[in-house]
Amino acid sequence: MRLKGILTGAALALTLAAAGCSTFGSTQIFTSDYTARRDLGYQVPSIPIYKVERKYHRQIVSYDTAEAPGTIVVDTSNKFLYFVLPEGRAVRYGIGVGRQGFEWKGTARIARKAEWPVWTPPAEMIGRQPELVKWRGGMPGGPQNALGARALYLYNKGGDTGYRLHGTPEWFSIGKAMSSGCIRLMNQDIIDLYSRAEVGAKVIVM
Template sequence: MIRDEGIAESGDSSEEALSGLAPGRLNRRSFLLGSAAGLGAAGLAGCVSDDMGRAEAARFYAAVPNEKYPIPAVDIGKLHPKYFRKIVRYESKEAPGTIIVDPANYYVYRIEGDGNATRYGANVSRTGFLWSGDVYVGRKAEWPTWTPPKEMMARQPEARKYARGMPGGLENPLGARVLYLYKNGAYTVYTIYSTSDPETIGQGITSGCTGLLSQDMLDLYSRTPIKTKVVMLPA
């Protein structure tokens, strides 16, 4: 069961729960930080090892030019090495494929079995929007449309231009890929989404959603079928 640890606003949707792109333009950060004041994939063989240096990581987090909207390379200088994707020892009773979100440490784990997991650096919920419990992936989307909720448009008039939806693209708050989280057949309004802003990784900035770098999200998304269990640990 999901435990609400202090949702600050009723009526939040996953679109409003996001933040992440660089400031200075109409995007998830300009919307949501303002709101807070009033969120081909590489397989296991491509994962970053514990001793990988920044030069190797830069190649791993290189641009993805063959996407519908080409994804830029990650500025590794803005990402702490502890958040590079890695295979790590992680003992768990959960089945392989299960996703575990650890908001206290800003990590997302994909259980691989035999005491191993793929670990991704993440951004997570900010204070007042924390929750925990077991959910599952009920829907997936590539380059989805984003529609700001009415509550956001009331607070931030600049969002009204997207009342009929912002098409998919690099400026879209949901990013290149999104996993929609469900409970008992109902959408929880929370997601695991992709961001191109490395400065958000290791930060509590969203209203309940969890963000991975686009290159990491491509990997997780490609290996996550519908109905995959997702465990949100207490923060």
């Protein structure tokens, strides 16, 4: 088994063992889908996708898992998010993850979805970055909003986890660990994931 261009054999098996998954080569890649577009009255800028490693471009991959179609599996180590499809396939997206000290893992569900969501920085974030105090009442949705074009809100048995799957205008952060714990995708990718994922879907963060 091999994950194209990234991991091979036992290393991959160890990485994905928690979700009972394995991956193979890409069957379709969407490199041409990162152009500018209008979306619900907002302009989504184009992404210079040639500056983003090819492995982080959205693609359909073979994916062997016991999880049901519609499940989302987040592999934080390799900076991939998988949306499970039928017949042993998945849509794979490149992601940015939480920097050291802000990582999170566990199982949750999508409790709600939002288009061009308002972003309200938590009090502890404002404490670390006082310049964000101007947004304590909420930053309106738009191209510069930290949550990007879409957000999927993750809840578990204890309620709101505070973590989101969301877009970002900072396409250059994909493949890196620099967020405050949330999982970020390029705006064109979160729009695609939003169209596929349903409220109630299971999300596994490894």
